Amino acid sequence: MTSSDDRISAVEAELRILRDEREITRLVASYGPLVDSGDADAVAALWTSDGVYDVDGLFMQGRDDIVAMVRSRAHQDFIARGCAHFQGPVHVTVNADEATAAGYSLLILSQDSGFRVHRATAHHWRFVRTGAGWKASRRTSRALDGNSVAHALLNAAVRGLDI
Amino acid sequence: MTSSDDRISAVEAELRILRDEREITRLVASYGPLVDSGDADAVAALWTSDGVYDVDGLFMQGRDDIVAMVRSRAHQDFIARGCAHFQGPVHVTVNADEATAAGYSLLILSQDSGFRVHRATAHHWRFVRTGAGWKASRRTSRALDGNSVAHALLNAAVRGLDI
Amino acid sequence: MTSSDDRISAVEAELRILRDEREITRLVASYGPLVDSGDADAVAALWTSDGVYDVDGLFMQGRDDIVAMVRSRAHQDFIARGCAHFQGPVHVTVNADEATAAGYSLLILSQDSGFRVHRATAHHWRFVRTGAGWKASRRTSRALDGNSVAHALLNAAVRGLDI
Numbered sequence: 127m128t129s130s131d132d133r134i135s136a137v138e139a140e141l142r143i144l145r146d147e148r149e150i151t152r153l154v155a156s157y158g159p160l161v162d163s164g165d166a167d168a169v170a171a172l173w174t175s176d177g178v179y180d181v182d183g184l185f186m187q188g189r190d191d192i193v194a195m196v197r198s199r200a201h202q203d204f205i206a207r208g209c210a211h212f213q214g215p216v217h218v219t220v221n222a223d224e225a226t227a228a229g230y231s232l233l234i235l236s237q238d239s240g241f242r243v244h245r246a247t248a249h250h251w252r253f254v255r256t257g258a259g260w261k262a263s264r265r266t267s268r269a270l271d272g273n274s275v276a277h278a279l280l281n282a283a284v285r286g287l288d289i
Numbered sequence: 290m291t292s293s294d295d296r297i298s299a300v301e302a303e304l305r306i307l308r309d310e311r312e313i314t315r316l317v318a319s320y321g322p323l324v325d326s327g328d329a330d331a332v333a334a335l336w337t338s339d340g341v342y343d344v345d346g347l348f349m350q351g352r353d354d355i356v357a358m359v360r361s362r363a364h365q366d367f368i369a370r371g372c373a374h375f376q377g378p379v380h381v382t383v384n385a386d387e388a389t390a391a392g393y394s395l396l397i398l399s400q401d402s403g404f405r406v407h408r409a410t411a412h413h414w415r416f417v418r419t420g421a422g423w424k425a426s427r428r429t430s431r432a433l434d435g436n437s438v439a440h441a442l443l444n445a446a447v448r449g450l451d452i
Numbered sequence: 453m454t455s456s457d458d459r460i461s462a463v464e465a466e467l468r469i470l471r472d473e474r475e476i477t478r479l480v481a482s483y484g485p486l487v488d489s490g491d492a493d494a495v496a497a498l499w500t501s502d503g504v505y506d507v508d509g510l511f512m513q514g515r516d517d518i519v520a521m522v523r524s525r526a527h528q529d530f531i532a533r534g535c536a537h538f539q540g541p542v543h544v545t546v547n548a549d550e551a552t553a554a555g556y557s558l559l560i561l562s563q564d565s566g567f568r569v570h571r572a573t574a575h576h577w578r579f580v581r582t583g584a585g586w587k588a589s590r591r592t593s594r595a596l597d598g599n600s601v602a603h604a605l606l607n608a609a610v611r612g613l614d615i
Contacts, residue, residue, distance in 0.1 A: 133460050134296050140467055141303055144474065148307065155380035159391045159443035162411070162433065208434040210409040212393050215378050215541050217481035228485045230538050232560065232567075234395065234409040236434040241395075241406040243567040246536040246560040248488070270488065271534040271562040280485035297459050304466055311470065318543035322554045322606035325574070325596065371597035373572040375556050378541050397558065397572040399597040404558075404569040 146220045149260050150227060150253055158211045158231075166196035174254060178264040181247075208236025216251070219286030225260065227251040228283030231267075246270045250279040250289055309383045312423050313390060313416055321374045321394075329359035337417060341427040344410075371399025379414070382449030388423065390414040391446030394430075409433045413442040413452055472546045475586050476553060476579055484537045484557075492522035500580060504590040507573075534562025542577070545612030551586065553577040554609030557593075572596045576605040576615055 128136075153172055160168045170189035173179065179186040179195075186192050195201060216229040233245040252264040266289060268276035282289050291299075316335055323331045333352035336342065342349040342358075349355050358364060379392040396408040415427040429452060431439035445452050454462075479498055486494045496515035499505065505512040505521075512518050521527060542555040559571040578590040592615060594602035608615050 130293055130456055130460060133464070134293060134300070137300055137460070137463055137467060138296070140471065141300060144307060144467075144470060145303065147474070148310070151378070152380055155378045155391075156447045158377070158393060159380065159411075159447035163440040163444035165444055205440065206435055208409075208432070208436070210393055210395075210411070210433045212377055212395065212409065214484070214538055215477070215481045217478055217485065228481075230484060230536055232395075232536075232538065232558075234406055234433070236409070236432075241409050241433075243406060243560055243569060246534075246538065246562070246567050248485075248536070269534070269562075270536045270560070272532055273534070277489040277531065281489035281491055284482045284485035293456055297456060297463070300463055301459070304463060307470060308466065311473070314541070315543055318541045318554075319610045321540070321556060322543065322574075322610035326603040326607035328607055368603065369598055371572075371595070371599070373556055373558075373574070373596045375540055375558065375572065395558075397569055397596070399572070399595075404572050406569060 143220060146225065146255075146260070147218045150218050150220070150225055151216060153253070153260060153262065154213060154216045154227065154229060154251065158213050161196060161201075161211050162205065162209060164196060164202065164205050166193040169193075169196050172262050173265075174256065174261045174263050177262050178266075179262075180264065181267040182269055204233075204235065208241075210234040210241075217284050221286065223255040225253040225255075226283055226286045226288065227253070228280055230270075248276040248280045250283040252288065306383060309388065309418075309423070310381045313381050313383070313388055314379060316416070316423060316425065317376060317379045317390065317392060317414065321376050324359060324364075324374050325368065325372060327359060327365065327368050329356040332356075332359050335425050336428075337419065337424040337426050340425050341429075342425075343427065344430040345432055367396075367398065371404075373397040373404075380447050384449065386418040388416040388418075389446055389449045389451065390416070391443055393433075411439040411443045413446040415451065469546060472551065472581075472586070473544045476544050476546070476551055477542060479579070479586060479588065480539060480542045480553065480555060480577065484539050487522060487527075487537050488531065488535060490522060490528065490531050492519040495519075495522050498588050499591075500582065500587040500589050503588050504592075505588075506590065507593040508595055530559075530561065534567075536560040536567075543610050547612065549581040551577075551579040551581075552609055552612045552614065553579070554606055556596075574602040574606045576609040578614065 170192040212232045214230040216227040218227045229249045235244045250266045254263045333355040375395045377393040379390040381390045392412045398407045413429045417426045496518040538558045540556040542553040544553045555575045561570045576592045580589045
């Protein structure tokens with residue numbers, strides 16, 4: 127028969143997984159609201175201080191680069207005309223103090239009549255556990271326009287593999 | 290060394306957060322299926338009896354108002370032609386017996402050739418714990434068409450702040 | 453006063469629900485990345501060996517049928533031109549060794565200028581607990597084009613009812 131202490135240890139171990147996945151899921155779910163409200167510092171704080179944000183045509187490293195993207199003319203124009211960085215659910219795999227997640231986003235833009243899908247993007251996220259909680263160490267994103275890199279990102283991410 | 294009882298108490302406290310967030314997440318995830326199938330009473334039952342549902346151009350308070358919206362000609366026409374009230378993941382912050390959530394939805398409409406995005410909307414949800422579980426006490430929603438109120442809703446919601 | 457063992461048992465029972473819902477949610481979240489990267493065997497392995505995948509105009513039963521769909525000319529053309537099988541959050545109801553989930557997906561296709569919503573679909577999922585974890589035993593999917601079957605699928609699924 128299992129002792130009470132063993133049962134408690136098993137429960138604690140299982141809770142640790144749920145807690146880590148919850149924190150990472152919330153981090154990703156906060157990205158859209160923060161970037162669509164132009165909160166540049168809060169967006170940048172989702173990454174580690176030397177975190178990488180690698181998206182088609184733009185390679186950012188470090189929080190200053192991310193702040194600059196949010197404050198850029200291009201992003202501010204999206205906000206002013208109306209945009210939604212609509213994230214889907216993420217598939218998270220935690221491995222000790224690192225984690226990987228697969229996800230999608232749609233960039234929806236307002237137009238004269240209704241809205242349109244400007245871009246559908248595949249994401250491979252990497253996270254690390256820090257003293258200030260989980261942070262993104264790298265997000266690699268490619269449009270799903272037939273580019274085989276986007277397919278490779280999704281497949282590696284959902285298997286919990288680095289790229 | 291931590292006693293068994295202290296360890297159990299810590300586990301119970303952590304489970305309480307996960308349980309509350311799960312219940313609220315399921316409530317939001319049930320909104321689309323209920324509203325797209327025209328289940329007016331079940332949609333209204335997601336709110337408290339005096340709950341507020343404040344969306345562009347329509348202010349509802351109380352379940353009768355919500356039932357009337359679902360049964361309205363406008364909503365029934367959406368259902369008949371084909372619509373999806375597609376919700377994204379929510380970012381939930383629980384504070385004792387109240388909670389706040391940030392989220393997005395897309396209203397997708399069927400048209401002669403395929404489908405189109407009719408509206409992309411930002412949501413600030415408030416919930417209260419009741420004897421019948423968590424209920425929405427207020428949902429404030431604005432289209433992401435450049436309206437700065439929509440940006441303020443998202444930013445407050447993701448920080449767990451009321452508006 | 454509740455004994456320590458009773459408290460541990462209550463925690464274990466609650467964790468069982470969270471664990472089951474987590475596993476099913478991850479299964480659904482892996483569908484998009486696997487199908488959009490053309491990983492036919494991994495897609496098929498989400499279903500039981502005699503699982504049913506019933507979608508408008510195509511009835512599949514068993515993993516060979518699902519593998520054939522992923523490898524079909526139609527699906528490979530979607531991948532090559534650029535597609536996202538964008539899943540929304542699912543509403544999961546577990547009942548012992550069976551489970552039901554309601555969900556939506558958007559099929560987004562790349563086109564000359566940006567992207568478009570090719571289809572918005574309602575899903576009624578059924579799962580069973582197997583020796584290899586939860587597997588889909590049936591997914592029934594209908595486009596939200598006004599078809600009343602799609603409405604019935606959503607409403608049954610969110611109530612945890614079979615169809």
